[in-house]
Amino acid sequence: MNRHRALLPVGLGAVALAALLAPLSVAPAAARPTTARVDLPPPPRPVTVAEFRTDAYLRSLDGNPSLQRNFFRHLPKGGDLHNHLSGAVATEYLLQLAAEEGLCIDTATLTAVQPPCGPGTRPAADTRTDPAFRQAVIRGWSMQDFPPDQSGHDHFFATFGKFGAVTGSHRGKQLAQVAEGIAGQNQFYLETMVTPASDGARRLAAEVGWDDDLARLHSKLVAGGKLDKLVADARKEADDADAEFRAEERCGTNRPRPGCRLTVRWISQVSRGTAPERVFTQIALGMRLAERDGRFVAINLVQPEDGEIALRDYSLQMRMIAYLRTQYPRAHVTLHAGELRPGLVKPEELTFHIDEAVDVAHAERIGHGVDFVHENNWPALARTMAARQVAVEVPFSSNAQILGVKGAEHPFQTYRAYGVPIVLATDDPGVSRIDISHEYQYAHDTYALSYPQLKDLARASVQYAFLGGASLWRGNPTAVGYHPVAACQGDSLGTPAPSRRCRDLLASSPKAAVEWRQEAAFASFERTFRRNGA
Secondary structure, three states, X not given: OOHHHOEOOOOOOHXXXXXXXXXXXXXXXXXXXXXXXXXXXXXXXXXXXXXXXHHHHXXXXXXXXXXXXXXXXXXXXXXXXXXXHHHHOOHHHHHHHHHHOOOEEEOOOOOEEOXXXXXXXXXXXXXXXXXXXXXXXXXXXXXXXXXXOOOHHHHHHHHHHHOHHHXXXXXXXXXXXXXXXXXXXXXXXXXXXXXXXXXXHHHHXXXXXXXXXXXXXXXXXXXXXXXXXXXXXXXXXXXXXXXXXXXXXOOOOOOOOHHHHOEEEEEEEEEOOOOHHHHHHHHHHHHHHHHHOOOEEEEEEEOOOOOHHHHHOHHHXXXXXXHHXXXXXXXXXXXXXXXXXXXXXXXXXXXXXXXXXXXXXXXXXXXXXXXXXXXXXXXXXXXHHHHHOOEEEEOHHHHXXXXXXXXXXXXXXXXXXXXXXXXXXXXXXXXXXXXXXXXXXXXXXXXXXXXXXXXXXXXXXXXXXXXXXXXXXXXXXXXXXXXXXXXXXXXOOOOOOXXXXXXXXXXXXXXXXXXXXXXXXXXXXXXXXXXXXX
């Protein structure tokens, strides 16, 4: 029998089944205007016997943190689509790199600086022998022990400048450390953000200067092969990182480390808090790079969205992306938008950022989207995002630490009620001191999500990835459920011996191949509970 179609008999656990299939609740009135009509979510999909058993086991773990943690660590969790490489590296590993590079640490600001170590600094290697110094630096470089009554927003963003001298080199080693953790979390795919050819982009932007005519400005960048030189520099950086990563992970040897099994793609960061000419240059570089090198897939704007320049130039930056999309139509766009809350900015700033990201810049995914219900006519925006399948990248811990938004105040349930795709992500797990398992467990504990709902969130994290090739799933899976395409419809999902048509699809599509691998992991995960008699 097709395992995917092994539906739960009506008579099995009727009460538990009713709870499992209960439609998602909508966000409470405090989280959104009470007068707006909320669309009902699509009917719940059929649940297999294996899914029902697994959900029953999950619900039996309430009050047992150790077993809950084990469940969520082994749960297959797709990919991480919102991940900044420098902020994803474990703080302890950053200290190790700083010591190996002979860096110093300013004792007043806890900022890593280049040697020699002068007055007011200490060798980073001292963190190996001085526990108090080590803990002070860890707290300065992360959210560990951060007082809840102080500004998490300011401390969070300040950490990057403190360890920036460490993350400026050895990108391959950083990726290896992050990849090990992701593979250990039972994930299969990563899109991580880096800033390619950063120094060269800054110099070229200063050389070209600003021009209100975006077409003319782009022409100045490409004239004489200047932008192509930056693309070549960025590709050389990626080559060096790949080589360092493969050496660190022993890829291609008879003893490869787990990170070698992870599929990785790069997203080019753009510093939204800098001069317009630099922002435009970085966007053009990132999009040109995405069309020239398959390792790079998209661009994203980073730095605080509430920064002075970021607010001043927000609409201009959306127009920049809109124009450059006409020049680089194959490059993808995901944008930090709506990473705001009331009180952080003026009320009018909360009303249009997500809308312009979707309707002007034509972003395919939105990062954070926390201020969603403050957007002008947000229900219409929700329907647009659902129709276009514009996914929202949700890092719960980051939203809580930076903005203080969590639980019912978060628009998570509102997005789901309107059928807007959602993918769970970590953002900066090294800084936040969390992992993706924590984010899935938070979703379960806070919003009472069932195992099948968590499973579909994991599927969404590959479905909405910028990974090439056709999907394993047909249509709009957020609206109609995850049903395999015709080529694989008769197969037991994840089987090691798919039918010929299905095998041809998997061979031709990197996305379908990762999705198939995840289905195999789900089958194995669910068999665990059948063996245990759950």
